[in-house]
Amino acid sequence: MEAKRPIDIEDLLIWTYQTQRADRVIRADEEAMPSGPSDRLSANALRELALAGVALNAAQGVYVPRSLHPDAEVVHEAVGMLPSKMRYMIVVSARTGERPDWTAGPVRMEPHWRELGSGELKPVVLYDRNRRPIMCPVEPRPTADEYRMARENWSCWHAGLVRLVGLLAEWPDCLRDFQPTGPAAPACPWLRPALVGQEPEGA
Structure with missing residues (x-):
């Protein structure tokens, strides 16, 4: 049995929601799965499947199941166990490939x-x-409230990453190819030195 590949949880999430599009594929499967191989799908169902990257026979409207990597399915299931705001922050960040903006924008x-x-x-x-x-x-x-909200959003997102690593560690046999690590992202980046290479006071 080959060793699992260590991967930071943030990168694993980006792979799950950008490359595998796990949420779209699973939702399309649940909402548009026909009862038989010759069933035709509605235009809305076809659109959802196409967005998910699912193979379709456009002439007949026949659904052809796409193979979703089992690790992506497990990660998506773990994300679904998070509180709603945490889940939202995690999925949006993974889809866009961007971390939440804890700075609340330029001064x-x-x-x-x-x-x-x-x-x-x-x-x-x-x-x-x-x-x-x-x-x-x-x-x-930004105002003081905007700074507070931006930092709360970052903290919520980061706590979600930590919780996901813990959840997936409880299911060691569920992931086939990957071993989640991290998160590498700092918990409170606003407490770090403002400039790269700058030493904090008292160091």
């Missing part, structure tokens, strides 16, 4: 906005007594 100054009757947004402008514009009030962004 900037933004004007106050007001909504016109048409729904259009315009910056608030202050005028002097002669109705000459003198300033546009601005505020720093």
Whole structure:
């Protein structure tokens, strides 16, 4: 028996949801599985299967099951056991290949906005007594609440990675080819030195 390949849980998830498209394939199988090999599928079912990368006989609308790697199915099942927000963060990150943005975006100054009757947004402008514009009030962004939310989202995502490694470790015989490791992603990246190579104070 060949040794399993160690792989960081983040990379395993990207493989599961980008390469294998496990969620789409499994959902398509559950929603569109015909009762017999000659059954025709609805246009909606065909579209779902095509998005999942499932082989179809377009002329007859016949479903041809696609082989999903068993490890991808196990990983997807483990993800389904996570709390809803954690599951959402995990799947979105895996599909896009991008980690949650814990910075809440670049530091900037933004004007106050007001909504016109048409729904259009315009910056608030202050005028002097002669109705000459003198300033546009601005505020720093991200706000404290935006920073807090961004860090909460990162922490939720990271906790999901840790929990998945633990779940899959409890099922050692379920994965055929891979051995999840990590996560390599830091738990609190905002506590690391701001610049690469910069030593933290007191080091």
